[in-house]
Amino acid sequence: MIHPPCVGYTVVFADEATKDLKKIDRQTISKILDKIKLLISVNHSNLNIKKLKSKNLLYRLRVGDYRVIYSIKHEKIIIYIVAIGHRKDIYQKLDKRIL
Structure with a gap:
């Protein structure tokens, strides 16, 4: 398990992530x-989650050919969705947003 279950956490989408969904x-x-709803369930161990090595405190949730990039803000009890996109270009998109 990459991170402990986030039961009771609120999922918040960055404006850019909302645009990504559209x-x-x-x-x-x-x-x-x-899949995002499963992140805040008791047992999320069967989800395909990885901590991103090059990005500090960001995680990747795999959904078919798409990726959901998020961070966990434990002090605020929030899962913050940073970006959503196809695996072929999500990481380039993420680099542009973080810079």
Whole structure:
């Protein structure tokens, strides 16, 4: 398990992440939102989560060919969704947002 379960946490989307979702088809959005809901469940150990090595305190949730990049703000009890996108370009998109 990469990080402890975040039961009771609130999921907050960055404005850019909300814009990212609008560019994705409805069926994929539904799958992405279902996986995000599982992040705040008691047992999320079966999710494909990795801590990003080059990015400080960011995690990657895999949803098919799409990736959800997020951070956990334990002091505020928040999961903060930073970016959502296709695996081919999400990391370049993330680099531009962080710089």
